[in-house]
Amino acid sequence: MIKFQLITFLFILIGGVITAQTKVDGVVVDEQNNPVPFANVIFSSSSVGTITNENGKFYLQSDNNYKSLEVSFMGFKSRKVTLVKNVTYEMEIVLEEETSALQEVVIYQGKTSKKNNPAIDILRKIWENKRSNGVKKFKQYQYRKYEKQEFDLNTIDSAFANKKIFKGMEFIFEEADTNRVTGKTYLPIYLNEAVYQVYGNNVIGKNKEILKGNKNSGYSDNQTLIDFVKDLYADYNIYDNYLKFFDKSFVSPLSRTGINVYNYVLADTAFIDNKWCYKIVYYPRRRNELTFKGDFWVNDTTWAIKKINMQVSKSANINWVKEIYIEQEYDVLNDSIFLITRDHFMSDFSFNKKEKSRGMYGKRTTLYDNYKFDIKKPNNFYKETVDPYNYEVYNRDEAFWEYNRIEKLNKDERKVYTLLDTLKTVKAFKRIYDIGTILASGYVELDNFDFGPVFSAFGFNEVEGMRIRLGGRTYFGRNDPWRIEGYTAYGFKDNKFKYGISGKWLLDRRKRLIISGGNRRDVEQLGSSLTNTNDVLGRSLASSSLITVSANNTLSEINLSTFAVEIEPAKNLNIRVGGSYRELSAASPDFSLTHYTDNTHTTTSDEIHQTEISTTIRYTPGKITSGYGVERNVINLGDYPELFLNYSLGLKDVIGSGFDYKTIQFFYRQPWQIGGFGKFTSTVEAGKTFGEVPLGLLNVVPGNQTLFSIYGSYPLVDYYEFVTDTYLSVHFEHNFNGRLFSRIPLIRKLNLREIVGFRSVIGEISDKNQALNASTSHPDLFAPSSKPYWAWSVGVGNIFKVFRLDFHFRGNYLENPGARSFGVTGAFGFYF
Known part of the structure; x- marks a missing residue:
């Protein structure tokens, strides 16, 4: 959903040429x-x-x-x-x-032939020597890195410039220029510059980047867009077998598997910078695969790359991107060592791949210089954290940039720093900007308060009927040290108002010391996730889905209050200690949370009152974030492993609490890029509750009675069909990204993507917890204890580029009342 909002924000802008010599x-x-x-x-x-x-x-x-x-x-x-x-x-x-x-x-x-091909013989020499090229030949290294990122509207013509949407903004098209790769006219609208000092130690396998200066124009206040750009153009190494762009793994032309997917031709030989080099031309063997075309120059003694050009084929199975062009240049050190000096990456975003379609360029140019070697730094140097925000870094004077720009800005890039400031005074542009901001963030900006998220404004369930929700948050800037959020909702069937409010305050930005608290009174579908959370503003899709396979009358009324302190003692390691008090009751007369309140099982209660303290540890190695405020943007969302450990302690007779118990839960999710075979995502969850607790505090296997594909849920399981106090759950999903369909004539033209999945859970419920239950709607709690419940699915993604269908097949427990053996779910998404 985030990518959908971001891409839409970019394309909302799409809709005088200066010639080169x-x-x-x-x-x-x-x-x-x-x-x-x-x-x-x-x-x-x-x-x-x-x-x-x-x-x-x-x-x-x-x-x-x-x-x-x-x-x-x-x-x-x-x-x-x-x-x-x-x-x-x-x-x-x-x-x-x-x-x-x-x-x-x-x-x-x-x-081309794979045998007796001199180009492939040269390729094998590259494989043998790639681990000893560049900075890897030294124990320690350091260098300066200058990075320039840019967005440009392209295919600018008089018809485009004269559209009504640009009335009052005609002056901006006087700045249009022509792209040297595609020949299209373009208009720069966003520019970000950054200078880093990079240190590395090959002995201990550590490196460190220190940001020395950062400057941006255009949408400089929109951190979401800035982070999106950084995620698109993550660092890569052409010597790797696979290069990841846009959440896809492309086969590198230097890959050990390259001979199976590329044709190679020895095209030329020449001296380059007094070094004898071979020129290899390469192009794909098959259409629709994630491959490149282009050429590279390689030295005849070190077998290091001197220059390389890579361009993604238009037939590649990737959405919304018409062109990807990469070029890298290397310099020679001491006659034998080749060091990268320039890396240019350009992509052409467009709704379709037609030659004359309008779109937007995204460009990143990275330059390297001031290489120094074998200057040892203490090991602690690589462990020390750098202040995430230094005022001077973001407010460098022009003298700093004149000195540190390894490549000077051209006249169009220099003008973009003043272009948007002028545009923001134009009412027509402000309307476009406001629409783009809403689509990107989901919020309507109103001075220091944002209204939203607008995508949660409407919902439906059996208890509330049609539901409307209005909310907002304080927003003074993307790095606010504190934030207050809240909402109110109304159900037209139960005629009740609901609300939620939360606040959080960053006390120490270095250690990420944050205190938070809030309260929520609402209607919720409990058991939509195995892993407990105390998010006072969160709401599952199961609680308000407009489309379901059957009536959902198992909703609960919840009154939740929380307070927590969290800290980040090490990068991506978060420790949270919190307390909560919740009141639970059934929201529908057809559902019951009734339980016995005495040892003789003679008296019952329909409500649950519980006080709990919990300690959670969350570790997300590889997660990349930006910003230094109480909330940070995740740049590589969903592309890193996540480990979660929770220990909760129920306190009886504290603020009227009813139960003593201990709960421990573990969650582990790991995405794996399987080379050119797509992306595999594995999730393992396990937990156990010690003590006697009622239905509302047990671990419910997350069913899914909606028609939406929800990762982590069980689509053929009804809510409360399986209830446990001890469980182990696994969920595996693999997206082949069109690897199989690309080999089938006719079908491959559709650029469809194959998805397979497997889910399984095993658990049990103790006799004591079973005896405590007095629910009239679920009198006999059932756990998959005799054998694991399992189901499998096959899916087709990228239907019309935005839709996915999953076909689910239940493996067992078909004798359960109302069991569904087959089901279909779908999802909309904006994926590359």
Whole structure:
């Protein structure tokens, strides 16, 4: 859902060209008028060039004047084309086959041989030496890193500029320029610069980045957008077998598995910076796979990469991204060591992959210099935490940036710092900006108070009928040290108001010392999760889903008050100690939480009053966050392991509390990228309650009576069908990301994605807890103790790019009353 909001925010903006010195585009064909893909196109007597795409098309530009163009490809005669004008579009260049060349090297533009191929022999040399290249050859290293991230509207033309939505903003299109890779006009709207000092120790396997300066323009106050950009362009290493972008694993052209998915051609040899290098051209063997096309130059002695260009094929199974272009350059140190000096990543976001469709560029350029080696730092240096916010870092003067910009800003990038400030004074733009903000964050900004989230405004359940919810939060800035949130809701069937309010205060930002508290009175579906939480503002989808497979009358009224203190003694390690008091009662006459209150089992109560203290430890290694306020944005949401341990103690006779008990719970979720075979997610949950407790305090296996696919729930299990005080649950899901469908003709054009899942739970309930139960709706509590309950599912994702269908099959316990053997659930989502 977060990605859906963020991408929508970007595309809400989509909807005067300054020419370079030399610009050309066109198509390269053979004598039969068939396109020649992956041909080399280069300005004569220069290193400025590109390769044609799958359709033989190319675009090339330079700030210098060139009079001719050279086109070549293995098996064809090279051709030199004179440029009559500096700007030449829609060229058609015909290449003639070269028979002698084909006799010497039998390599064609189709599939190349894996045997007796000199390009693959060179690739094997790269594999043998990749672990000893670059900074890995030294014990310690340090360098300066300058990073520039940018967003641009592209395919700007007069029709686009004259749209009514831009009335009053026509001046912004005077700043449009032309992209050197695609040839499209673009308008910069966002720019972020950062300078880091990087330290590393290969002996102990540690590294550390210290932010020295940060500056942004455009949507500088929208931390959600900034974090989204950082997540899209996470660091990568071209020597890795798989490169992860947009939550997908692309096969690297340098991968050990590359020979199975790429064609490789030895295209050229030349001296580059006085080093003899081979040029290898590569392109995909099959369509629809997550692969690249392009070329790289590799040194003939160290087998290190000198230059590499990578461009994702348009047929790749990835949504909303029409182009991905990567180029890296390396410098030579001491005649043998190649160090990266420049990394450029560009993607073209668009609703479709048509050539003339409008979209938005996302670009990241990273430059490296001031390399130093074997300067040892104490081991504690890598353990010490850096203050997450230093005022000077975010308020550097222009002299700092002039000195630390390894690559100077061009005139368009310099202007973007003032462009948005001007735009924000234009009413038409403010309307667009406000809509984008609502879609991205879910909140309507009102000075220092945000109204929302708007996506929770409506709901429905059997008890409340139609439900409306209004809420909001204080918001003075993304790094607020304190925050108050609240909501009120009304059900048109039970004619009752509900509410929730919470507050939290950051006392120490270094150790993340936070105190929090709140109160909620509402209607809730208990047992929608095995792992207990005391979120006073949280609400499960099961409580208010508009579409269900059967009536849900097992809702409870809850009055929950909480207070907690939490701290982060180490990175991504959170320890929380809290207390809570809750009152529970059935919200429907068809549901009962009744329990016996005496040892003789003669008196009963319909309500539960319970005081509890708990200690939770949450560890999320690899989680990346930004900001330093009481709330932080998670950059790589869902892409890191999570371990959770909870110990709760029920206190009898404290504020009218009814039960003594001890509960311990464990939760572990781990996503795994299985190379080019997709993403596997595993979840294990276990818990046990010691002591006698009623139905409302037991561990209910989370059923799912909605038609929505909810990870962690059991779609064919009804609410309260299985109730336990000891349990072990597993949930496995694998998304092949189209790996199988891409090999089936006709189907592969749909870019569908295969998903398989397996769920199982085993548990028991003690005789004492069974005897304590006096519920009229669930008189006999049942746990899957004789054998584990299990179910499996198959699913198809990426239907029309936004929809997923899951087909569920129940494995056992079919004799249970009302048991469902088969079911279908679905989900909407905005996924790459």
